[in-house]
Amino acid sequence: MExxxxxxxxxxxxxxxxxxYYRIKKDFADTDKADNKQNKAGDQK
Amino acid sequence: xxxxxxxxxxxxxAYIIIGFLIGKGVKSxxxxxxxxxxxxxxxxxxxxxxxxxxxxxxxxxxGESFAGIFxxxxxxxxxxxxxxxxxxxxxxxFLRRSSCNTIPEFFGKRYNSPALKKLAAVxxxxxxxxxxxxxxxxxxxxxxxxxxxxxxxxxxxxxITFSVLTVxxxxxxxxxxxxxxxxxxxxVTVVVIIICTVKGGGWFNIVEELAQTKPEIxxxxxxxxxxxxxxxxxxxWAFAYGIVWMSVCMVAPWQASRYLMAKNEHSVIRSSIWAxxxxxxxxxxxxxxxxxxxxxxPELADQSHIIIWASTNLVPTALGAxxxxxxxxxxxxxxxxxxxxxxTSVVNDFFDIKDERKKLKxxxxxxxxxxxxxxxxAYFNPPQVFWIMFLGATVVACSWLxxxxxxxxxxxxxxxxxxxxxxxxxxxxxxxxxxxSVAELDLPVxxxxxxxxxxxxxxxxxxGTLLTKVTPEEKKQREALFVIPESEKDIKEVKxxxxxxxxxxxxxxxxxxVLLVFWVIPYTSxx
Numbered sequence: 144m145e146x147x148x149x150x151x152x153x154x155x156x157x158x159x160x161x162x163x164y165y166r167i168k169k170d171f172a173d174t175d176k177a178d179n180k181q182n183k184a185g186d187q188k
Numbered sequence: 189x190x191x192x193x194x195x196x197x198x199x200x201x202a203y204i205i206i207g208f209l210i211g212k213g214v215k216s217x218x219x220x221x222x223x224x225x226x227x228x229x230x231x232x233x234x235x236x237x238x239x240x241x242x243x244x245x246x247x248x249x250x251g252e253s254f255a256g257i258f259x260x261x262x263x264x265x266x267x268x269x270x271x272x273x274x275x276x277x278x279x280x281x282f283l284r285r286s287s288c289n290t291i292p293e294f295f296g297k298r299y300n301s302p303a304l305k306k307l308a309a310v311x312x313x314x315x316x317x318x319x320x321x322x323x324x325x326x327x328x329x330x331x332x333x334x335x336x337x338x339x340x341x342x343x344x345x346x347x348i349t350f351s352v353l354t355v356x357x358x359x360x361x362x363x364x365x366x367x368x369x370x371x372x373x374x375x376v377t378v379v380v381i382i383i384c385t386v387k388g389g390g391w392f393n394i395v396e397e398l399a400q401t402k403p404e405i406x407x408x409x410x411x412x413x414x415x416x417x418x419x420x421x422x423x424x425w426a427f428a429y430g431i432v433w434m435s436v437c438m439v440a441p442w443q444a445s446r447y448l449m450a451k452n453e454h455s456v457i458r459s460s461i462w463a464x465x466x467x468x469x470x471x472x473x474x475x476x477x478x479x480x481x482x483x484x485x486p487e488l489a490d491q492s493h494i495i496i497w498a499s500t501n502l503v504p505t506a507l508g509a510x511x512x513x514x515x516x517x518x519x520x521x522x523x524x525x526x527x528x529x530x531x532t533s534v535v536n537d538f539f540d541i542k543d544e545r546k547k548l549k550x551x552x553x554x555x556x557x558x559x560x561x562x563x564x565x566a567y568f569n570p571p572q573v574f575w576i577m578f579l580g581a582t583v584v585a586c587s588w589l590x591x592x593x594x595x596x597x598x599x600x601x602x603x604x605x606x607x608x609x610x611x612x613x614x615x616x617x618x619x620x621x622x623x624x625s626v627a628e629l630d631l632p633v634x635x636x637x638x639x640x641x642x643x644x645x646x647x648x649x650x651x652g653t654l655l656t657k658v659t660p661e662e663k664k665q666r667e668a669l670f671v672i673p674e675s676e677k678d679i680k681e682v683k684x685x686x687x688x689x690x691x692x693x694x695x696x697x698x699x700x701x702v703l704l705v706f707w708v709i710p711y712t713s714x715x
Binding site: 148149154158159160162167171173177178 | 259262263266267269270273274276277278406407408409419457464672677679682685686689690691692693694695696697699700701703704707708711712
């Protein structure tokens, strides 16, 4: 049961991290697109 | 002269001097209320951790871990750091985006409801006063224990220190002194616990010994009949209070209000992830360390004094004095945060003063009056640090958490729903706590005031929402929260923030690893 507690809390924290990461990724999707366009333009030059 | 008293006096004088120096730069209510909204990540981290870690951790949590419920408290301690991870991303940055001075003001603006603003301010005031009472009792106990001075005199001395600090420098001073104190108590706590365990034969040897001689101390179930008679009930309690304390870290006024001072939203998010890491470090070291101190079998009048006993008996005097000063710092840093919030809220949420100088005078007066009220409460009531702290936290979880989440993420919850939810949650939780206390009841775990208050909140929110409609103003305010300012779209900053948030996923694995390596494996393999 001690093992279960240690694994459960780790999963709990990582799950929150995943939620948070995907929210931030979604909110800044436009910024990412603009950055990718700039990088592509730079590569082509 | 007592070296612990010398250390405490020197530190208190130093904090007062720092407060006065910073106070010279406080020219406006913007500086006093929200530190000019220029706080960088590291100051926010310092204040988040210092405002969370107080005498409750070093007395209450340590004492209970030493006495027999380490495992439930450790599970709770690891669960709660999720509050920071979620708080920064799902609540805190929107709070900052609102440009409000207080969280009650944010509720009032979001729902176009002066009544909700006032209710939030009242619940905030009650919760903070309760929590501040617990902190002052902890500080008084600490000072009286190590210096031999009268407990009531110690309360007065501590009160003068943090009142002067808060009155002179407001949020700006609180942020800076919080960060200094965070550095002090974090480093010295890690050093002292390591030295204590080395003195006992080494961390792993102590864990192995306790597995054989006192297995209940580190067992998943905890010591039966200490809290609840079965491990399952202890775990249910731990899970419920893991949610309670997660709520505190996510939305409690003394935590989320730090984000109002951030220089930008990236600082909000990054500071929340770093705070999660440091709070886990302290939770683990203090709680597991306290449990391991069972190796020394100290004779204690009160188990909550275990860390103080270790600081005054197991380590060199100078280091013990620094540790005691560090615990004092943990208490003072929390108390200054509470007082600055009270002062700011009284002026911002209850009055409508236009003149800047009059506002500053009033906020300082409010801080002094609040300090005197809490001093009188502490003076005439015996210390109950752990349980009063838990009362304050539970009230926050029951009255604020659902409303905070709904204020950002729900298109449907109306101002009436938010108001009813907050009110019912507050009364449900508070009412149940008072009833259980007056009737001297030992409630079964599923009737814990947390469950009652949370259910009452949700019922109130649903009923209030069903009976009313969202107004165009409420809709407009919510939509405005989702417009990301152009200044936040700097590509470098966005990439850095994403990396920091990604690290929180890895933090889960780190936490599991630490618990397995330092507790579970050495414990279970020696049963």
